[in-house]
Amino acid sequence: MLLIKTALRSLIGNGLKTWLNVFVLSFSFVLIIFMQGLLEGWNRQAVKDAVKWEIAGGQYWNQKYDPYDPFSIDSSASALPVTFKSEYAAHQLEPILISQGTIYPGGHMFSTLLKGIRADQHLLALPTNLLKSKNSSDIPVIIGMNMAKQTNLKVNDIVTLRWRDVNGTFEAVDIRIAGIFKTPVPTVDVGQIWLSLKQLQKMTLQPNAATILIKSDQVATQTLTAWPFKDQIEMTKQTVALVKAKSTGFSIFYFIFLMLALIAIFDTQTLSIFRRQREIGTFVALGMTQSQVVGLFTLEGTLNALLAIVAGTLYGLPLFIYYALKGLSFGMDTSSFGIPMDDRMYPVFTPNLIFGTIIFIIVITAAVSYLPARKIARMKPTDAIRGKAL
Amino acid sequence: MKSLKFSLSLLLITTISNAQNYPSGKSILDKVDNNMSSKSRVVTAKMEIAGSRATRTMVEKTYSEGDHKAYTEYLAPAREKGTKMLKLENQLWIYSPSTDRTIQISGHMLRQSVMGSDMSYEDLMNDTPLLHRYKADVTGEESIDSRTCWIVTLTAIIADITYYRQKMWVDKEHYVPLKIEMFAKSGKLLKRTTLSNIQKVQGRWFPMSFTYKDMLKDGVGTKISILDIQLDSAIPANYFNLGNLN
Numbered sequence: 001m002l003l004i005k006t007a008l009r010s011l012i013g014n015g016l017k018t019w020l021n022v023f024v025l026s027f028s029f030v031l032i033i034f035m036q037g038l039l040e041g042w043n044r045q046a047v048k049d050a051v052k053w054e055i056a057g058g059q060y061w062n063q064k065y066d067p068y069d070p071f072s073i074d075s076s077a078s079a080l081p082v083t084f085k086s087e088y089a090a091h092q093l094e095p096i097l098i099s100q101g102t103i104y105p106g107g108h109m110f111s112t113l114l115k116g117i118r119a120d121q122h123l124l125a126l127p128t129n130l131l132k133s134k135n136s137s138d139i140p141v142i143i144g145m146n147m148a149k150q151t152n153l154k155v156n157d158i159v160t161l162r163w164r165d166v167n168g169t170f171e172a173v174d175i176r177i178a179g180i181f182k183t184p185v186p187t188v189d190v191g192q193i194w195l196s197l198k199q200l201q202k203m204t205l206q207p208n209a210a211t212i213l214i215k216s217d218q219v220a221t222q223t224l225t226a227w228p229f230k231d232q233i234e235m236t237k238q239t240v241a242l243v244k245a246k247s248t249g250f251s252i253f254y255f256i257f258l259m260l261a262l263i264a265i266f267d268t269q270t271l272s273i274f275r276r277q278r279e280i281g282t283f284v285a286l287g288m289t290q291s292q293v294v295g296l297f298t299l300e301g302t303l304n305a306l307l308a309i310v311a312g313t314l315y316g317l318p319l320f321i322y323y324a325l326k327g328l329s330f331g332m333d334t335s336s337f338g339i340p341m342d343d344r345m346y347p348v349f350t351p352n353l354i355f356g357t358i359i360f361i362i363v364i365t366a367a368v369s370y371l372p373a374r375k376i377a378r379m380k381p382t383d384a385i386r387g388k389a390l
Numbered sequence: 391m392k393s394l395k396f397s398l399s400l401l402l403i404t405t406i407s408n409a410q411n412y413p414s415g416k417s418i419l420d421k422v423d424n425n426m427s428s429k430s431r432v433v434t435a436k437m438e439i440a441g442s443r444a445t446r447t448m449v450e451k452t453y454s455e456g457d458h459k460a461y462t463e464y465l466a467p468a469r470e471k472g473t474k475m476l477k478l479e480n481q482l483w484i485y486s487p488s489t490d491r492t493i494q495i496s497g498h499m500l501r502q503s504v505m506g507s508d509m510s511y512e513d514l515m516n517d518t519p520l521l522h523r524y525k526a527d528v529t530g531e532e533s534i535d536s537r538t539c540w541i542v543t544l545t546a547i548i549a550d551i552t553y554y555r556q557k558m559w560v561d562k563e564h565y566v567p568l569k570i571e572m573f574a575k576s577g578k579l580l581k582r583t584t585l586s587n588i589q590k591v592q593g594r595w596f597p598m599s600f601t602y603k604d605m606l607k608d609g610v611g612t613k614i615s616i617l618d619i620q621l622d623s624a625i626p627a628n629y630f631n632l633g634n635l636n
Contacts, residue, residue, distance in 0.1 A: 071498035107608030108442075160606055162580065164501070167549045172578040172606065 003292075007300040010272075011307075017268055018304070025261040025308035025361065030316035032254045033357050036247065037320065037347035038328065043243040044348055045184075046340040047236045053185040055235045056094075056123040057217030060227040065098070065211050073113070074100055074164065077209040081224060084213065092219045094121045095210030097200050101163035101193070103175075105151040112147075113192045114163060116200030123214050126188065130179040131196040139199060140178030144189025148180045155180055161193070165205040173203075184342040239340055258361075261308075262368045269301050269372040280376055281384030294373045301369020305362045323347050415526025415542050421565040423519075425594050428621040430455045434465075438613040439507045448505060449617070459630045460514075470505070474635050482511055485635035492635050507612040508581070508604045512552055520544060523551055534568045535586070537561050553580065564588060564595035571605075579605045592621045 011018050065076040080088060080095050087093035097116035102109055117124070119131040130142050139161075143153065153159060155177055162172040175195070183189050201207050213227065221229050273280070283293050327344035430453070437448045448470055454460040464473040472487035482495045495502075500512040520526065524544035532539055539559040546554045553572040560567050566588050572581040582605050585597035596619065603611030628634055 074498065102606075104606040109604070109607045160578070162574070162606060167551070168501075169546070169549070169551055169554055170572075170574050170580055171554075171576060172574040172580060173576050 003296055003299060004303075007296055007303055011300050011303050014268070014272070018307075021261065021264045021268055021304050022307045022311055024257075024264055025304055025365070026312035026316075028254065028257040028261050029308055029312040029357060029361055030319070031257055032361075033316065033349060033354060034320065034323075034347065035250050035254070036353050036357070037324075037349040038345060039243055039247045039250065040350065040353065041324075041347040042341065042345055043240060045342055045345065046239045046243065047232070049184045049340045049342065050187075050236050050239060051232055052125045053183050054124065054188050055214070055232055057215045057219070058221065058229055058231045059235065060213040060215065060224065060229050062211050063226050063228060070100065073098055073211075074166075074204075077204075077206055077211045078226070079208050080210050080213070081227060083222060083224070087215070087219050091118075091120070091122060092216040094118060094123050094214045095197060096212045096214060097197055097204070097206065097209055098211040099163060099200060099204050101161050103151065103193070104160045104162070105153055105157075110151055111191070114161075114200055115192055115194050116197035117194055118197050123216055124188075125183070126194060127179050127181050128194065131194070131199075133196070133199075139173060139175045139195065141175045141193050141195045142179040142181060143177060143193055144186075145180055145182045146186060146189045147192060148177075150191075153177050153180075163203060165203065167205065171203065185340045187340075242339055258364070262364065265301055265304050265365060266368050266372060269297065269369050272300075273297060273372055273375060277379070277384045277387045280379060281381050281386075284379075284381040285385060290377045290379070294370070294376050297373035297376060298366060298370045301373070302362060302366040304369075305365035308361070309358055320347070320349050324349060412528035413540070415528050415544070416521060418528060418540050418542050418560050418565070419520055419526055422560055422567060425565045426596065428594070430622055430625050432618075432620040432623055432625065433616055434618040436615045436617055437505070437507065438615075439505065440610045440612070441506070442609070446506065453625045453629050455625060455630065457519075461629045461634070476630065476632060476635055477514070478630060478632075482514075483632060483635060490636060492632070508602045509612060513602075523548055524556065529557075531562075532559060534559055537563070537568060539568055561588070561595075566595045566597055568597075581605055582611075587615075591619050594621065 062076050062078055064072065064078070066072055077097055077099075084093050088095070094117060099114045099116075101112050101114045103112055104110070117126065117128055117131075119128050121128050127142060131140050133140060143151075148154070151159075157177045158174045159177070160172055161175045162170060164170055175193075181189075188194075197210075201209055215221070215229075221231075223229070280293055283296070284290060288296075324347055327346040329344045432451070432453050434449065434451045437450060439446045439448070447467070448464055449466040450462050450464050452460060452462040458477075458479050460475075460477040462475040464470040472485075474485040476483045476485075482500070483492050484495055485492045495511050501510055503509065504511055504514060523546060525547050527543050527545070528540050529543040530541040532541055539561055542558045542560055544556040544558065554575040555573040555577075557571045557573070558567050559569040566585065568585055568588075570583040570585075571579055574580055582601075582603050584601045584603075585599070586601075587598040588595055589598050590596075596616075598616045598619075600614040601611050602614070603609075
């Protein structure tokens with residue numbers, strides 16, 4: 001306790017130098033927690049949004065379906081398996097038929113994916129209720145905001161759609177933009193047109209066919225060779241990997257800030273030991289062992305971290321609470337980024353993140369404080385009292 | 391009521407008698423084939439592909455025997471020079487000098503555009519006689535550039551076909567198509583080919599200029615002008631050999 005008191009008194013006695021060190025270190029501490037919290041929040045939001053808009057309880061993919069091979073998409077649908085009949089009837093399983101088409105907004109050619117889904121589905125957040133036709137010649141479709149922006153289409157616009165049926169025969173009709181939805185998940189928006197499943201099955205001459213089946217999380221998963229199942233973890237692994245990669249990228253900034261703070265502490269310690277040689281000699285003459293004096297100086301340096309944590313908590317905590325509740329908007333359109341990202345991001349500060357960062361900063365500050373203090377152990381007490389040990 | 395029945399009967403009789411005045415679609419297509427088909431062709435052509443910003447011009451030389459064998463080499467521009475295509479029956483290979491690779495275009499890849507033009511590889515590959523794929527009916531007469539033409543309407547008789555319906559305007563005198571329109575099943579016009587600058591080549595009437603246009607998009611389409619054509623000339627067999635590509 002005496003050591004802590006002595007160390008704290010010396011530290012505060014350093015005045016502005018100490019407070020500058022504490023401020024830089026506290027800034028690094030707040031920045032690390034805030035940025036990591038933001039990435040964690042993005043990760044959770046991205047997964048939640050993907051589940052809400054695209055994945056639901058997981059997807060069965062037709063074994064011929066490869067989303068990265070545009071040449072095989074038109075031939076990757078087959079009849080809905082009979083084992084799913086009851087789930088299908090209960091709307092616990094939603095078949096989606098995927099085909100390719102071309103639209104001609106304003107005379108320009110624009111390749112698109114056509115996705116057929118039941119209008120009365122409730123597994124995904126898509127506004128599919130707008131897909132109900134007004135009459136036999138009306139073909140309502142919905143598109144995402146990004147697609148609307150790219151094609152310059154608005155609600156109630158009529159645009160020509162050309163596609164090929166299962167035999168490869170060209171067909172073309174006019175479709176009506178019944179709705180434009182805003183989604184943070186680009187994989188249900190960019191380059192895609194959603195229309196009624198029955199309509200697309202009729203258009204492509206593939207009655208009862210589907211390319212993927214979206215499952216509710218209320219029903220058990222079945223194992224079918226022709227329809228391999230992709231769970232939520234598998235479907236979101238790319239997003240999670242991307243956020244992890246971003247997190248690694250951000251650590252360069254933490255490293256720079258932390259280095260600045262630690263270099264300042266290292267310099268202060270070195271200078272302090274040089275200027276306080278007589279004090280060190282006196283401590284030893286009064287009966288303290290040299291390792292106790294090393295401990296005192298290490299503690300003094302480490303207290304910088306503790307003061308930084310206190311200071312960081314004072315101005316960081318209200319900041320964390322505010323952004324965790326209100327979110328953070330970057331004021332830009334994120335729909336074209338190709339990754340699930342909401343306009344407003346809500347950071348998540350987990351206990352692991354906060355306490356992990358605190359321990360990390362204390363340990364690293366203690367190490368940086370110990371390195372210059374090692375010189376004390378090599379000092380001759382008589383030289384130290386005369387101020388000539390270094 | 392009697393008067394209405396009489397009018398309808400008269401209309402029906404007139405329609406039938408008009409239809410009977412038309413030659414059969416098959417006979418028209420046979421005459422087109424007789425005029426235009428040759429044992430072999432060596433054609434040097436210029437292809438102008440109009441894009442939204444600029445027009446690209448290419449020169450190609452094609453050697454073909456019947457409808458089943460064709461070898462094309464691009465002569466210009468420098469970027470495309472040396473690109474070769476070989477079509478044997480229903481198979482198509484492309485050699486690219488920049489990668490020194492030959493790849494086979496098959497399946498859905500055939501639906502892609504040829505060098506960014508309004509034509510697809512599939513359009514080039516269609517060598518099955520029209521009458522094997524379509525029912526041909528003469529449905530009218532019309533003048534194009536002061537040439538009177540039969541309008542032959544072709545309706546698909548097989549399911550596996552690219553265009554469900556085509557309309558062909560055939561010059562009554564020279565038996566050369568002057569315009570071809572391709573329609574979707576819904577009746578929407580998809581593509582239009584106009585053939586012009588008809589010249590007599592070795593006793594046959596031949597269009598020296600084609601314009602191929604995707605009717606759903608803006609632009610002027612792809613124009614092909616024949617610079618030189620030789621019919622029934624001998625082509626060395628090795629031209630139709632895969633080894634000739636690289």
